[in-house]
Amino acid sequence: DTAVSQTPKYLVTQMGNDKSIKCEQNLGHDTMYWYKQDSKKFLKIMFSYNNKELIINETVPNRFSPKSPDKAHLNLHINSLELGDSAVYFCASSQTNEKLFFGSGTQLSVL
Amino acid sequence: AQSVTQLDSHVSVSEGTPVLLRCNYSSSYSPSLFWYVQHPNKGLQLLLKYTSAATLVKGINGFEAEFKKSETSFHLTKPSAHMSDAAEYFCVVSSPDSNYQLIWGAGTKLIIKP
Numbered sequence: 465d466t467a468v469s470q471t472p473k474y475l476v477t478q479m480g481n482d483k484s485i486k487c488e489q490n491l492g493h494d495t496m497y498w499y500k501q502d503s504k505k506f507l508k509i510m511f512s513y514n515n516k517e518l519i520i521n522e523t524v525p526n527r528f529s530p531k532s533p534d535k536a537h538l539n540l541h542i543n544s545l546e547l548g549d550s551a552v553y554f555c556a557s558s559q560t561n562e563k564l565f566f567g568s569g570t571q572l573s574v575l
Numbered sequence: 576a577q578s579v580t581q582l583d584s585h586v587s588v589s590e591g592t593p594v595l596l597r598c599n600y601s602s603s604y605s606p607s608l609f610w611y612v613q614h615p616n617k618g619l620q621l622l623l624k625y626t627s628a629a630t631l632v633k634g635i636n637g638f639e640a641e642f643k644k645s646e647t648s649f650h651l652t653k654p655s656a657h658m659s660d661a662a663e664y665f666c667v668v669s670s671p672d673s674n675y676q677l678i679w680g681a682g683t684k685l686i687i688k689p
Binding site for chain 1: 624663
């Protein structure tokens with residue numbers, strides 16, 4: 465009965481590979497987000513979708529492509545992975561623009 | 576421009592003693608302010624939020640924070656630390672300055688000594 469679930473929890477891969485991280489929420493929220501937490505613990509928003517429509521797209525390389533098949537899912541696909549992509553990625557959802565419910569994070573390590 | 580500064584990257588206290596995690600913000604408008612907690616290998620959880628109601632806000636797990644407009648501060652406190660409070664704490668601000676996007680502080684790691 466996890467509210468926001470993301471998979472996988474850990475992802476180790478080689479440079480140049482393409483990988484996806486999946487996120488699902490069962491809270492009935494309209495808005496979903498992807499955040500990147502870097503090694504210095506800074507959390508930066510990457511994307512936000514509202515009812516499957518992209519509403520926030522921060523300065524993120526176009527190797528990152530979010531996909532929202534329905535409002536309960538927001539997947540993150542990353543092409544041609546680079547060393548600098550190593551980070552923890554958090555999915556979140558909210559009914560408003562304020563209180564966020566977060567997934568447990570995906571630790572991506574690019575070797 | 577809107578910003579949030581957490582003044583300490585690490586805070587270490589003994590179990591049973593008070594906790595103070597400091598946060599200062601800048602905003603041209605009355606902001607909404609939040610504290611989130613991140614336990615090791617877990618997602619973030621909302622501790623408490625201030626949205627222009629009472630200036631002293633009570634949150635979960637015995638934490639509270641006071642909004643002080645004159646000092647542009649929103650410090651997080653707890654009277655008595657517990658070992659389970661060891662985590663990373665993030666102060667977050669939201670206002671029309673940033674089109675209500677959340678602006679995150681760099682985090683404060685709370686260490687509890689037995």
